[in-house]
Amino acid sequence: MVTNTRAGALRRTVNDASAPPPSPAYAAWLRGEARRANLISMTRAVLLVAVLVLWEVLARTHVVNPMLTSYPSAVWPTFLELMSTGDLPGHTWATFRATIIGFTVSMAAGVAIAALLWWSGFAYKVLDPFLVVANAMPKIAFVPIFYIWLGSEYSVYGMAVAISVFITIMVVFEGFRGIDPNKIKLALTLGASKWQILTLVVLPGSVPTLLAALKVNIGLALVGVIVGEFQSASEGLGFLIINGSQVFKLNIVMTAIVVLAVLSGVMYLAIARLEKATVRRYSA
CATH class of the missing domain: 1.10.3720.10 (MetI-like)
Structure with missing residues (x-):
């Protein structure tokens, strides 16, 4: 069992090593997808912070009643x-x-x-x-x-x-x-x-x-x-x-x-x- 496991790991290592590197176009696409995912996460965070700040400002300035909305x-x-x-x-x-x-x-x-x-x-x-x-x-x-x-x-x-x-x-x-x-x-x-x-x-x-x-x-x-x-x-x-x-x-x-x-x-x-x-x- 141990021998089979080591043989399987060795085959995977050889296959990974022999796999061709990604093409420049594919690598560029991967970088673009990573940037897009980061942009989505940042936009979500900015949107959440903006809502919280707006809520806080409106309540503090009594544009809305803080007794009814808190802050x-x-x-x-x-x-x-x-x-x-x-x-x-x-x-x-x-x-x-x-x-x-x-x-x-x-x-x-x-x-x-x-x-x-x-x-x-x-x-x-x-x-x-x-x-x-x-x-x-x-x-x-x-x-x-x-x-x-x-x-x-x-x-x-x-x-x-x-x-x-x-x-x-x-x-x-x-x-x-x-x-x-x-x-x-x-x-x-x-x-x-x-x-x-x-x-x-x-x-x-x-x-x-x-x-x-x-x-x-x-x-x-x-x-x-x-x-x-x-x-x-x-x-x-x-x-x-x-x-x-x-x-x-x-x-x-x-x-x-x-x-x-x-x-x-x-x-x-x-x-x-x-x-x-x-x-x-x-x-x-």
Whole structure:
């Protein structure tokens, strides 16, 4: 095993050494792409700083009422204060935990129901109009129902699932239906069962769709959690936002919103890294 590993490493080294250097045109294109990526990053940073500076100036000069909008320089002291008391970590963890649970349940249920619809044309024809109507309904209408059914704690999870599961079903099912029918015919010709077609042809072929559903679903689950926390929770960033607005402490509201933005960005980047690793694995 060690000998084979060293031989493989030696072959890769020889191949890399024998590879021709990139052409001048290709090297120039790579430098241009690097400059463009740097320019995009710098522009993003400048835009963010410009928005924060404009917000600070407008609030300090009372062009806008700082009592209603707060200002960026008040966010950092509030952040430190909430961190020192332990309130912010607790609320952030409550929102993150509920989002991950809702996201996991909605993805599992969405993929399972999409697979059922693909498996049975009868089930698809029966359930399709109900799924369309359920997806079109304003989910905030379910908040009092979930509160009565599930209580103040679990109604947040219910909202996360309700907002994200239906779009997951529709996106994943369309991915299943988009599989090349010639691949399915080939599998049938080779004697594959329907379960084998699902697990060996449809699911692997739908990896890009599943990754797209993950990226959409993580944001929708977070929206559902925040909506649930607005209405019925006693913890979480949504509760912190509502509680701060009720007592006109907009610095707390803005701090919670900033933390919420960072949390959503981190979760999205985690899904993006998973997507990159998965695409690299399937293309290797």
